[in-house]
Structure formats: C-alpha cells, structure tokens
Ligand code: HEC
C-alpha cells in the first residue's frame with residue numbers, strides 16, 4: 001500500500017514537472033509568434049465538416065458513418081437516393097418519434113442553417129462512391145406507392161429469406177438476428193427499413209436494392225416488403241417503446 005502510495009506520489013511529482021515544462025514551452029512559443037495560440041471558435045461559427053460530424057453525429061452513426069446505432073450513413077447508394085436537399089432537411093428536423101434528434105436551430109437544435117448544410121455536403125462529398133446507378137434509375141427515397149403485405153412476403157421470400165430466415169426470424173449460418181421481432185420493429189421506422197433495403201449493408205454483405213438476383217427490386221417490391229415487415233409490429237411491444245402505430249409510420 002505504502003509502496004503504491006509513494007509510487008503515485010512520485011507520479012504526481014513527475015506529472016507536475018512535465019506540466020510545468022509544457023507550460024514553459026507553450027509560453028516560449030507564445031513569445032515567438034501569436035499565430036500558434038489556439039483559436040477559440042464560437043459554436044455557431046464552427047464550419048469545419050469533420051468536427052461538426054464528430055461532435056454531433058458520430059456517437060450514434062459511428063466515426064466512419066458505419067457500425068453505429070442506426071442506419072449506416074457512409075453508403076453511396078443511400079446518399080444518392082436521399083440527395084442533398086432531403087439530407088439537409090432530415091438533419092435539421094430529425095426523425096420525429098425516433099431516436100434521431102433535430103439539429104436545426106429552428107427545430108430546437110444547436111446548429112445553424114449553414115452548419116447543417118456543411119454536414120449534408122460533407123457527407124455526400126466524403127461518402128459518395130463511383131459504383132452508383134444514374135439518378136433517374138433510382139427508386140424514390142420516400143415510399144409513394146401503396147404497399148401490400150401479402151405481396152411483400154412473396155418479394156421477401158425471393159430477395160431476403162435466404163439470409164434472414166423464412167419468417168425473418170434470423171439465421172445462425174448467415175449471422176443474422178430477427179428482423180420481425182416486434183421490439184426491434186418498435187425501434188425503427190418504416191423509412192429506416194426502406195433505407196436499409198435501398199442501400200443494403202455493404203459492411204455485412206447485404207445487397208442493396210439492385211439485389212444479387214437477376215433483377216433489381218422494384219419500387220413496388222421495396223414498398224411491399226416494408227409493409228410486410230411493418231405488419232409484424234404490435235401495439236404495445238413493452239416499455240419504453242409504447243408508441244402510437246400511426247405516428248411513426
Ligand atoms: C442520438 C442518436 C443520434 C444522433 C446523435 C444522430 N442520429 Fe441520425 N439517426 C438516429 C436514428 C436512431 C435514426 C433512425 C431513425 C429511424 O428509425 O428512422 C437516424 C437516422 C438518420 C438518417 C436517415 C433518416 C431517414 O429517415 O432517412 C440520417 C440522414 C441521419 N440520421 C443523419 C444524422 C446526422 C448527419 C447527424 C449529426 C448531425 C445525426 N444523424 C445524429 C440517431 C441519431
């Protein structure tokens with residue numbers, strides 16, 4: 001114990017020495033040139049994309065836009081489908097009734113319009129890839145057609161079941177968990193499921209909507225699959241996810 005304590009005393013002394021040496025060094029450089037003084041930036045004046053992303057988004061979406069608690073953002077297909085304007089609006093307004101907060105000042109967040117725009121532009125610039133289908137061939141970001149759960153189940157059977165199991169219960173061989181579990185479905189919106197089908201999970205070898213079948217999934221099939229998955233939601237999946245179904249569709 002006393003050995004420990006004296007070791008830690010020595011450490012403190014050493015740290016203090018190092019610290020004063022550093023202070024002295026910093027002092028020297030200040031004398032040499034004022035330019036090396038760290039700049040203090042007001043939060044609203046911060047216009048550096050990597051810092052804005054790191055401070056506001058990385059906690060939930062991952063430092064590299066992958067492996068986060070939510071949809072992978074570093075996905076070229078997803079980014080071309082959502083497009084700059086919708087991306088900017090989504091960052092500003094957040095996703096109501098989901099865990100994605102609003103960042104725009106007008107919606108109760110902390111970021112200026114300019115900062116939100118820098119984020120949208122920065123993400124598209126950083127994460128768009130060469131492997132992208134042309135703009136007009138892309139399915140729409142938001143569902144516009146009416147979905148049908150029965151057709152969705154059929155489309156699911158041909159495009160998804162081999163990795164996710166016949167009923168979406170998961171498959172040990174492909175290392176997938178259940179995607180029809182009501183608790184999972186309570187945590188994700190229909191747009192989230194659509195985003196996943198559109199962009200796939202390249203990090204998990206899950207194909208995007210172009211699929212590895214002979215034909216890409218059509219807009220109707222994508223919408224139908226989301227409707228089928230959504231039909232597995234139950235009214236009260238358990239606290240704290242007690243939500244009104246119609247509100248987070
Ligand atoms: C507290 C966690 C959290 C933070 C912080 C966060 N997000 Fe999200 N984000 C989420 C969740 C959860 C979703 C999925 C919501 C759903 O189920 O639709 C999401 C969805 C998204 C989507 C897809 C939205 C859609 O409906 O298509 C985009 C784009 C996005 N986030 C961008 C950002 C950006 C950019 C930032 C930083 C400015 C950010 N997020 C910060 C949790 C977060």
Ligand code: HEC
Nearest residue numbers: 159160163174175176177179196197201204205206207225
């Ligand atoms: C080649 C295998 C494969 C195919 C085909 C595939 N997936 Fe996946 N999918 C995966 C893997 C692997 C994961 C990651 C493991 C997990 O989340 O269970 C995943 C994850 C998911 C998730 C959960 C993602 C999350 O993080 O919330 C959903 C939802 C999903 N897939 C839906 C689909 C749908 C719908 C289809 C058909 C249009 C499909 N998948 C086709 C392999 C596949």
